[in-house]
Amino acid sequence: MYAPRIQELLAREEKVFRIDATTVGVSECDLVAEIVAARPVLATERSVYKPAAGADIQHDSATRTIRALGQDVLAGIRNPPPPARGLSGAWPYAATSYLRQWLFSSDPLPVSLLSKRGVTRSPALSRVVDRAVTVWPGSGAEGGTALAELIRAASGDLDKKQAVAMYRRATATLCDGVAALAGNALWLMGPARKPAEAPADLTAALWETLRLLPPAWMLFRTDGKAYTGLHPEIRPEDKVALFPLLMHRHPDYWADPLEFRPERWAGVADPEKTPAFMPYGFEGARCWAKHLIVPLAERLLTVAFDNGLVIRSPQQEAEVPLRSLLSVRFDAGIGA
Numbered sequence: 001m002y003a004p005r006i007q008e009l010l011a012r013e014e015k016v017f018r019i020d021a022t023t024v025g026v027s028e029c030d031l032v033a034e035i036v037a038a039r040p041v042l043a044t045e046r047s048v049y050k051p052a053a054g055a056d057i058q059h060d061s062a063t064r065t066i067r068a069l070g071q072d073v074l075a076g077i078r079n080p081p082p083p084a085r086g087l088s089g090a091w092p093y094a095a096t097s098y099l100r101q102w103l104f105s106s107d108p109l110p111v112s113l114l115s116k117r118g119v120t121r122s123p124a125l126s127r128v129v130d131r132a133v134t135v136w137p138g139s140g141a142e143g144g145t146a147l148a149e150l151i152r153a154a155s156g157d158l159d160k161k162q163a164v165a166m167y168r169r170a171t172a173t174l175c176d177g178v179a180a181l182a183g184n185a186l187w188l189m190g191p192a193r194k195p196a197e198a199p200a201d202l203t204a205a206l207w208e209t210l211r212l213l214p215p216a217w218m219l220f221r222t223d224g225k226a227y228t229g230l231h232p233e234i235r236p237e238d239k240v241a242l243f244p245l246l247m248h249r250h251p252d253y254w255a256d257p258l259e260f261r262p263e264r265w266a267g268v269a270d271p272e273k274t275p276a277f278m279p280y281g282f283e284g285a286r287c288w289a290k291h292l293i294v295p296l297a298e299r300l301l302t303v304a305f306d307n308g309l310v311i312r313s314p315q316q317e318a319e320v321p322l323r324s325l326l327s328v329r330f331d332a333g334i335g336a
């Protein structure tokens with residue numbers, strides 16, 4: 001059961017349409033590619049790398065962050081997973097906390113509090129933790145992640161504040177995004193699967209989930225000036241919303257678009273070269289962390305299946321609320 005505004009979008013047949021007085025929606029594959037290529041993404045349009053502590057994130061700091069995150073994910077998934085009972089409960093939140101514990105629990109307090117949900121939901125608490133981490137980011141002697149090491153290594157007030165923001169955003173984007181993807185995959189695989197039995201090709205099931213329920217379902221561009229020549233509907237004062245969700249379901253681009261058919265990815269060497277498929281964006285603004293997402297989701301789902309995780313409720317219709325990440329909500333538990 002999609003939130004009404006998502007449902008309205010799904011009912012659209014046109015690929016370029018006005019959403020309101022200043023927003024145009026686009027799901028036409030070539031036009032989306034042209035829009036993404038027309039100009040670089042603005043600092044303010046970025047998510048992980050939008051400005052922090054009042055200044056843009058420099059390119060070398062951005063690349064250091066992504067390298068550290070990659071190191072931490074690879075190191076983390078080599079460690080044994082936390083007890084699987086942590087996957088029981090309300091998804092995707094249970095999976096988000098589980099991933100955070102798996103990958104980042106080696107960080108000392110207060111660093112490990114930076115991305116805790118109870119903290120990030122309160123701006124006042126976040127400020128207190130930020131200040132504590134800036135003053136005392138731990139010694140590193142007790143181990144810890146490469147991302148936390150970037151906070152310790154930062155010199156100067158601005159660098160430190162930005163490193164703290166990068167830690168919070170990178171860990172949150174990773175854990176929330178992978179939890180959403182794994183949850184969406186569990187839901188889509190659920191009915192066809194006997195409990196505790198992993199599908200033969202989990203990678204293909206995840207690519208098919210990225211098509212049918214892509215966590216990054218809408219990309220936003222705020223300044224329409226660069227796009228006005230590309231389509232008559234787009235005016236300079238418009239914002240533009242690009243919809244992978246709609247493109248991934250359009251019958252002009254896909255056979256049986258609404259069917260969950262992981263087989264369509266069997267033998268596809270590079271899924272991202274598939275036309276009208278953009279779960280990580282298009283050339284020009286493609287996701288820097290994309291190589292981490294499917295492997296981590298696959299590892300998480302393998303733990304879930306090995307431990308007999310099943311969806312307990314609802315059985316038929318689950319909610320998909322209007323959020324920046326598209327994710328199905330359900331309750332899961334270990335054992336039949």
Ligand code: HEM
Pocket residue numbers: 036041046047048049050066069169170171173174175176177178181215216219220278279280281282285286287288289290293
């Ligand atoms: C399931 C998880 C994720 C998904 C589905 C995802 C998806 C996407 C998509 C669709 C874009 C294109 C955005 C646009 O053109 O407006 C994008 C861009 C990007 N993503 Fe991801 N992403 C995920 C996780 C992450 C993580 C964990 C990081 C880094 C910590 C990250 C860093 C970036 C960066 C740097 C860009 C390029 C845009 C920019 O320069 O700011 N992503 N991602």
